[in-house]
Amino acid sequence: DLVLAFETSCDETSVAVIENGNRILSNIVATQIKSHQRFGGVVPEVASRHHIEQITGCIGDALREADVSYDELTSVAVTYGPGLVGALLIGVTAAKAVAWAHNLPLVPVNHLAGHIYAARLVEPIEFPAMALVVSGGHTELVYMPEENQFQIIGETRDDAAGEAYDKIGRVLGINYPAGKPVDELAHKGQDTFHFPRAMDADDNFDFSFSGLKSAFINTVHHADQINEKLSREDLAASFQQAVVDVLADKTNRALKEFPVKQLILAGGVAANQGLRERLTKEVAAFADTKLELVPLSLCGDNAAMIGAAGEMLYRHGVRGDATLNADPGLEFDWLADEAK
Ligand code: ATP
Numbered sequence: 001d002l003v004l005a006f007e008t009s010c011d012e013t014s015v016a017v018i019e020n021g022n023r024i025l026s027n028i029v030a031t032q033i034k035s036h037q038r039f040g041g042v043v044p045e046v047a048s049r050h051h052i053e054q055i056t057g058c059i060g061d062a063l064r065e066a067d068v069s070y071d072e073l074t075s076v077a078v079t080y081g082p083g084l085v086g087a088l089l090i091g092v093t094a095a096k097a098v099a100w101a102h103n104l105p106l107v108p109v110n111h112l113a114g115h116i117y118a119a120r121l122v123e124p125i126e127f128p129a130m131a132l133v134v135s136g137g138h139t140e141l142v143y144m145p146e147e148n149q150f151q152i153i154g155e156t157r158d159d160a161a162g163e164a165y166d167k168i169g170r171v172l173g174i175n176y177p178a179g180k181p182v183d184e185l186a187h188k189g190q191d192t193f194h195f196p197r198a199m200d201a202d203d204n205f206d207f208s209f210s211g212l213k214s215a216f217i218n219t220v221h222h223a224d225q226i227n228e229k230l231s232r233e234d235l236a237a238s239f240q241q242a243v244v245d246v247l248a249d250k251t252n253r254a255l256k257e258f259p260v261k262q263l264i265l266a267g268g269v270a271a272n273q274g275l276r277e278r279l280t281k282e283v284a285a286f287a288d289t290k291l292e293l294v295p296l297s298l299c300g301d302n303a304a305m306i307g308a309a310g311e312m313l314y315r316h317g318v319r320g321d322a323t324l325n326a327d328p329g330l331e332f333d334w335l336a337d338e339a340k
């Protein structure tokens with residue numbers, strides 16, 4: 001079974017070849033970060049243009065590196081949402097063209113299902129499972145009773161965790177995407193500011209990071225006004241501690257209410273060292289639950305994860321046709337409905 005997978009939902013153009021849903025034969029990722037940095041974030045029009053320029057070369061590279069020809073492929077998988085509409089459309093159009101030209105089944109994939117299913121590129125996912133998906137646009141706790149069943153039990157009410165990292169990074173003079181540099185800075189400092197942990201004590205699994213972001217920005221601006229010099233390391237450490245505390249506490253509570261065999265940490269922010277260390281300790285207290293940390297190389301956007309989810313969806317009979325469109329606001333639990 002060989003899937004040719006496409007991912008173009010944001011600022012990475014990626015094409016991969018995945019064997020049997022769990023083995024990476026190739027995973028080409030062309031990042032556009034440099035083109036967006038001078039604007040301080042992703043510019044949708046710039047992203048679309050880059051995807052158009054890169055996609056054909058990426059397909060050729062992915063097939064060449066995997067040493068696979070079109071007639072050996074089993075299916076074509078593509079991210080069709082959520083994401084930037086103009087960016088998604090490039091991948092969807094390319095995938096439809098390849099599927100049509102080579103008479104291959106087309107499998108539409110939810111980008112967040114892809115982030116979660118990246119875990120199976122390391123080890124098979126055992127159900128019931130739970131995923132903490134933390135990325136640039138999402139912060140969600142997803143309960144998965146069985147394969148291809150996704151129930152959102154908690155999500156952010158405002159900013160996503162990655163978005164908060166990028167915004168406070170800017171205040172520290174760190175360019176987009178700020179997650180990794182802030183993570184590194186945090187390891188050199190102490191939690192001296194004790195920023196608020198919003199909703200931490202609430203009896204639900206939802207998150208909120210905009211209050212933390214505002215508290216951070218106000219602290220820095222106030223210090224600027226009175227000409228006080230604050231430690232960037234301590235600011236970063238205090239911010240990170242607040243984010244990690246809330247993510248870990250809510251996940252802990254979710255694991256108590258929904259006992260699972262695996263907890264999967266996925267999405268761009270899953271690369272965070274502080275979060276990985278803390279969840280390792282947290283999950284150790286659950287004797288029957290294993291922690292699956294998506295490897296650093298597969299936390300950010302990539303097509304390998306789309307191929308991993310695509311193979312699973314293909315087995316469940318999910319198909320797209322020539323009318324498949326990009327769905328920028330795609331809801332996550334469409335898959336649960338689809339499976340019924
Ligand atoms: P979504 O997946 O929700 O559609 P996205 O695809 O844009 O959004 P990803 O590419 O999955 O998001 O993740 C990018 C985010 O991860 C950025 O906000 C970036 O700052 C953050 N990030 C990357 N590395 C780290 C890290 N070590 N610590 C914290 N955040 C990080």
Ligand code: MG
Binds near residue numbers: 010011136300301
């Ligand atoms: Mg990205």
Ligand code: FE
Binds near residue numbers: 111115
């Ligand atoms: Fe993503």
